[in-house]
Amino acid sequence: MGFYRNIILPHLCDVSMRSPLLLPYRERVVGSAEGTVLEVGAGSGLNLPLYGAGVREVLALEPDPRLLEMARRNANQARRPVTFLDASAEAIPLEDRSVDTVVTTWTLCTIPEAAHALQEMRRVLKPAGHLLFVEHGLAREESVCRWQNRLTPFWKSISGGCHLNRPIRAMIESAGFSIDQIHTGYAPGPKPMTFLFEGSARPNR
Structure with missing residues (x-):
């Protein structure tokens, strides 16, 4: 359990987001953001x-x-102005088409109504805006998927509601986004917990 808490699943213990294994993912995703940015699930910052x-x-x-x-x-420690929003992703307190970039890093797995939250992200994005994401979710291999489905009921009860088996790409596209680019693969660690989706999407017009 200590391995998961300190390396693989940052939502179990926010301090684990400091892991050097995860930093390159965050640097790529966050480093691509522009303009007014909404970070959904900012955690400890x-x-x-x-x-x-x-x-x-x-x-x-x-x-x-x-x-x-x-x-x-x-x-x-931030280099840009920060405004904090004490709110849920299912009810984002911002006007329509008011932000240039939405960022999520290991967030969609825990949001109770993730489909509705993605629709809210689309609502607040400008037509030319982008959703930038790195998330873990349902793997390609059937054998890994079976383990993810078996483990999720127990796993979410001990990890703040984390689902191992959410189909991230399908969820994003179903919410009205088109994928611009996406990279998938395993981070180091047990396969059911480490299949990652990293990429960008834009609102459908």
């Missing part, structure tokens, strides 16, 4: 220092009071 000069401001949405307080303390 570990992504905040990674936003570059192309970002005007970061709107950091986080519903967990404990993590939100940690993020506020960590905001002094």
Whole structure:
């Protein structure tokens, strides 16, 4: 259990997001953000220092009071202005077409109504905006999928609602996005927990 908590599943313990195994993924995704950025599931704010000069401001949405307080303390490391939103992803308190980029990093696995949350992300994105993501979810191999389906009921009960078996690409496309690019594969660790989707998508017109 210690291996999972410290390396593979950052939502079990937010401090594990500091793992050097996960940093390259976050750097690529966050480093591509531009303009006004909505980060959904900002956690304790570990992504905040990674936003570059192309970002005007970061709107950091986080519903967990404990993590939100940690993020506020960590905001002094951010290079761009940060505004915190104490809200859920299923009801984003922003106007339609008001942000240039939405960022999610290992977030969609835990949102209770993830399909509705993705529709909300599409609603607040400008027509030319992008959803940038790195998420873990349902693998390609049938044998791994079977294990993911078997483990998820127990796993989500001990990991803050994390689902191992969400079909990330299909969820994004079903919410009204077109995939611009996507890379899939396994991070180091047990296959049921480490199949990743990394890429970008844009709202359908």
